[in-house]
Amino acid sequence: MNKIKTPPNPDFRPLYVQVMxxxxxxxxxxxxxxxxxxPAEPKFAEELGVSQGTVRKALDNIARxxxxxxxxxxxxFVAEHSPDMSLFRFFRIVDGAGxxxxxxxxxxxxxxxxxxxLHQRMLNLQKGTPVWKIERVRILKKxxxxxxxxxxPKKLFPDLDRLDESLPNTLYDFYQNQFGIFxxxxxxxxxxxxxxPRDCKNIRVERGFPLLEIRRIAYNVxxxxxxxxxxxxxxxxxxxxITLR
Amino acid sequence: MNKIKTPPNPDFRPLYVQVMxxxxxxxxxxxxxxxxxxPAEPKFAEELGVSQGTVRKALDNIARxxxxxxxxxxxxFVAEHSPDMSLFRFFRIVDGAGxxxxxxxxxxxxxxxxxxxLHQRMLNLQKGTPVWKIERVRILKKxxxxxxxxxxPKKLFPDLDRLDESLPNTLYDFYQNQFGIFxxxxxxxxxxxxxxPRDCKNIRVERGFPLLEIRRIAYNVxxxxxxxxxxxxxxxxxxxxITLR
DNA sequence: TAGTGGTCTAGACCACAAA
DNA sequence: TTGTGGTCTAGACCACTAA
Numbered sequence: 001m002n003k004i005k006t007p008p009n010p011d012f013r014p015l016y017v018q019v020m021x022x023x024x025x026x027x028x029x030x031x032x033x034x035x036x037x038x039p040a041e042p043k044f045a046e047e048l049g050v051s052q053g054t055v056r057k058a059l060d061n062i063a064r065x066x067x068x069x070x071x072x073x074x075x076x077f078v079a080e081h082s083p084d085m086s087l088f089r090f091f092r093i094v095d096g097a098g099x100x101x102x103x104x105x106x107x108x109x110x111x112x113x114x115x116x117x118l119h120q121r122m123l124n125l126q127k128g129t130p131v132w133k134i135e136r137v138r139i140l141k142k143x144x145x146x147x148x149x150x151x152x153p154k155k156l157f158p159d160l161d162r163l164d165e166s167l168p169n170t171l172y173d174f175y176q177n178q179f180g181i182f183x184x185x186x187x188x189x190x191x192x193x194x195x196x197p198r199d200c201k202n203i204r205v206e207r208g209f210p211l212l213e214i215r216r217i218a219y220n221v222x223x224x225x226x227x228x229x230x231x232x233x234x235x236x237x238x239x240x241x242i243t244l245r
Numbered sequence: 246m247n248k249i250k251t252p253p254n255p256d257f258r259p260l261y262v263q264v265m266x267x268x269x270x271x272x273x274x275x276x277x278x279x280x281x282x283x284p285a286e287p288k289f290a291e292e293l294g295v296s297q298g299t300v301r302k303a304l305d306n307i308a309r310x311x312x313x314x315x316x317x318x319x320x321x322f323v324a325e326h327s328p329d330m331s332l333f334r335f336f337r338i339v340d341g342a343g344x345x346x347x348x349x350x351x352x353x354x355x356x357x358x359x360x361x362x363l364h365q366r367m368l369n370l371q372k373g374t375p376v377w378k379i380e381r382v383r384i385l386k387k388x389x390x391x392x393x394x395x396x397x398p399k400k401l402f403p404d405l406d407r408l409d410e411s412l413p414n415t416l417y418d419f420y421q422n423q424f425g426i427f428x429x430x431x432x433x434x435x436x437x438x439x440x441x442p443r444d445c446k447n448i449r450v451e452r453g454f455p456l457l458e459i460r461r462i463a464y465n466v467x468x469x470x471x472x473x474x475x476x477x478x479x480x481x482x483x484x485x486x487i488t489l490r
Numbered sequence: 491t492a493g494t495g496g497t498c499t500a501g502a503c504c505a506c507a508a509a
Numbered sequence: 510t511t512g513t514g515g516t517c518t519a520g521a522c523c524a525c526t527a528a
Contacts, residue, residue, distance in 0.1 A: 014516060040494060051518045056495085066490065072495045073525030090489050098434070186489045189343070191480035192437040192455035210437035210455035235436035242487060244335050244431045245311065259497060285513065296499045301514080317514045318506035497523070504516070 015050055019058035028221050034080035034176050081173040090186055094241045103138035105169045110134050110161050119151055122217055123225045130154040137202045144203040151228040186218040203234050260295050264303035273466050279325035279421055326418040335431055339486045348383035350414045355379050355406050367462055368470045375399040382447050389448040396473040431463040448479050
């Protein structure tokens with residue numbers, strides 16, 4: 001390592017920030033996969049020529065960004081999705097009592113298509129790039145409540161259609177295990193819309209009924225958009241809930 | 246200080262957590278008001294009988310919770326609201342381009358009332374407790390887009406009606422300056438609803454038009470609910486946007 | 491028992507702000 | 510110049526995990 005710790009330091013950002021960047025980049029490159037253990041703090045300290053305290057501060061910060069998980073007595077691990085945590089981290093739908101719920105999914109169709117102008121802009125794609133379209137209905141207490149359309153670039157999700165039988169309820173652990181794509185952040189844009197014919201059919205409401213439309217763009221660890229998801233939600237007995245701090 | 250640092254430590258939580266709690270409580274009690282400077286790290290360290298590093302860790306954590314603000318070379322200050330930051334922290338409405346916007350407000354009415362069953366449950370009040378009701382319309386580019394109803398316990402906001410002329414656009418800095426109430430957190434529940442007669446009049450939509458209803462409960466630093474706010478938003482050219490991490 | 495992360499200390503130097 | 514928070518180090522001990 002000659003990039004850091006050549007006193008006087010040629011890079012004027014704090015050492016621990018540089019260490020954060022080095023380790024984050026190595027995780028992004030896949031040097032350690034989801035769930036794998038990283039070298040211990042003293043190893044990093046020696047390798048990078050800084051004190052263990054500095055490595056600790058760097059790793060603590062990376063852990064706060066949920067890129068790694070620290071476990072006392074065991075080590076520091078690359079974060080991974082589990083069906084369980086998906087529920088709380090990216091899914092904000094609650095029932096009438098304010099409890100988080102995870103509706104079951106019924107897959108309608110996986111089809112092959114090309115990026116529209118909307119997809120281009122949202123997913124940062126070239127015009128006409130091949131994409132997958134996944135249509136699902138999500139069901140709560142035997143009632144269909146969400147009409148869901150997911151758009152994915154084919155390039156990142158090769159042969160997705162062959163896996164349609166094994167498509168699980170929570171997709172982000174599936175993306176991680178099948179395609180090595182870790183969803184790290186998402187931006188959601190919400191509006192109120194009228195039910196269209198497709199909604200009427202899938203979630204059994206009358207034409208024009210007010211639905212909550214959630215448009216989500218999901219990003220990987222590098223900050224590139226990876227998934228575009230549009231959910232149209234029936235909000236009688238369900239709602240979208242979030243805490244602002 | 247005998248609560249901490251009497252080796253062997255009778256309280257088995259980490260020292261810095263105990264220090265966090267002590268300082269937080271003293272802020273809650275109002276020992277230092279919004280914007281005021283706290284004692285310096287070495288002062289706290291001596292007073293509490295711990296090292297400066299432990300105080301530092303405690304204050305860093307309190308700062309992450311946005312209860313204090315740290316300024317290099319100046320000191321550590323109790324957090325305060327400004328009209329500017331209100332925009333980004335608790336107001337999630339964006340325009341068509343995804344830019345944060347702050348609509349202007351037009352006050353319709355401040356009235357005196359008593360807590361309904363809903364208010365009781367949401368604001369943790371006794372039945373029939375006196376409350377204020379503030380009705381406002383919020384305007385973006387000369388178009389009314391949000392119909393807003395705010396419910397506040399009278400006890401916490403005495404003589405609010407006398408201040409109706411000076412009611413500003415952003416209320417949380419007003420609550421802080423006029424009533425010493427610092428809004429620290431809020432929970433929002435969103436659903437899609439049909440426009441009611443009142444909405445039709447205030448934001449000029451037809452009966453039944455889909456609106457985004459945002460129901461917000463705002464909490465003070467102690468975690469007690471303080472404000473109940475219902476906003477019904479016209480979402481053509483505006484939307485609710487949030488980033489999940 | 492050995493190795494991991496978690497806590498705590500003491501002390502040094504730096505960057506920044508105000509008097 | 511003084512005092513603040515920010516960074517960095519070195520070393521100690523603790524709590525937890527796995528072999």
